[in-house]
Amino acid sequence: MKEEKNKRIVEASLYAAAKGIKLPPGPPKLPLIGNLHLLGNLRHRSLENLSKKYDSIMLLQLDSAPMEMHKVFISELLSMKTVQSFAYARETEVDKLITSLSQALSELVNLNEKIFALADGIIGTVAFGKIYGTDQFKDQVFPNVLGEAMNMLVSLSAEDFFPRIGRIIDALTGISEQEDFVDFLIRLMKDESNSFKVSENCVKVMFFDAFIGGIVTTSTTILWAMSELIKNPRVMNKVQAEIRNCIGKKAKVEGKDVSKLKYLKMVVKETFRLHPPVPILPPREAMREFKVGEFDILPKTRILVNVWAIGRDPNGWENPNEFYPERFDGSRIDFRGPDFNLLSFGAGRQICPGLDMGATNVEFTLANMLYLFHWELPNDMKREDISMEEEGGLACQRRTPLWLVPISNSSQLE
Ligand code: HEM
Secondary structure, eight states: HHHHHHHHHHHHHHHHHHTTTTOOOOOOTTTTBTTTTHHHOHHHHHHHHHHHHSSOOOOOOOOOOOHHHHHHHHHHSSSSHHHHHHHHHHHHHHHHHHHHHHHHSSOOHHHHHHHHHHHHHHHHHHHHHHHTSHHHHHHSSOOOOOHHHHHHHOOOOOHHHHHHHHHHHHHHOOOSSSOHHHHHHHHHHHOTTTTSSOHHHHHHHHHHHHHHHHHHHHHHHHHHHHHHHHOOHHHHHHHHHHHHHHOOOSSOOGGGGGGGOOHHHHHHHHHHHHHHHSSSSOOOOOOOOOTTEEEEEEOOOOOOBBHHHTEEEETSSSSTTTGGGGGGGTOOOOOOSSOOOOOOTTGGGGGGGTHHEEEEEHHHHHHHHHHHEEEOTTTOOOGGSOOOEEEESSSEEEEEESEEEEEEEEGGOO
């Protein structure tokens, strides 16, 4: 019922805009992306929330960031060089996770809290440098990127939002030793030799975009992977055996070990197939008329790609609802773009610029969680009782937190 209502809201507003008649009220546009961030990520709940604030009929302005901005993102974020240069952020946060899990051995742990803190720490460090999370950072405008960004989305108008982000950028520029993401954006803004002008507002929107995208998708994927593994002990045993045989006796899995973990990579792909954190890609607009099968698509048609449904399509996958990582054994299918039946990071020119960073964060974190700990269900809980219910929020995530019990795998430690 609610989804039907939301659908009508979007259709009615686009029609009104096209006709040039008196426009319904709607949220203020962010420069460059309009309201795209709201439709792309917060579909079910935020549309409902926005309709309470504006009207059951409202206008969403779905501009998109210019392609050249995206190219800049790709060149910096998608490069393995950048991913490697932030290995210290990933390692520090995984160390913190291991310590906190080790302090809660045999206790019930809310994994959602732990994993969100990990993703927030990694992406926060990429943005703000090594001071993120330290005392030096505490007096800055906000200590928690995700929480504060959520608050800002809900409560601040664009006029309040930008000065606030601007103050953070001003306060933090140049503080860290290594160039972090904010430094990189500031450098872009000041670089006169660019063929295009990167305005301050561009910088702020890119900054915001990257954080919300990066933190929620990464943590959501790790939590779905752990949910599937605890529900499927055969797969859990197999992936743990692979990691433990491959790593031998060590204090933890290191970054360079992950490329050897073939089955773990299949587990991650299978998680992306069944639980793409962005279930529907941000809309594309047809630039000219073309055909899909027997159907004609008119220019300017908005196209939504349902990645979630493609991942579960029985015409594309055998037993699509089964969590069966072996389906990728010997298969070339990958999430890097060309395979249209696995579109968890999107495809084409708009493919996620944080792909390498996201995939590496997920694989490395899971490798350590599975190497160092056995995982058990809460007392009296059966595997079939684990809820796999989804919730549309910033990403398609678990409706309820995942509570598990970490048990020490001390036999493995050197
Ligand atoms: C598991 C991890 C991740 C998944 C599954 C994911 C998925 C996606 C998807 C599906 C899109 C839309 C692509 C399209 O339209 O074809 C996207 C866009 C984007 N992602 Fe990711 N992402 C992840 C991690 C990250 C990380 C770590 C960052 C940055 C630190 C990031 C930054 C972005 C940005 C900035 C965009 C928008 C690009 C644009 O404006 O065109 N993502 N992501």
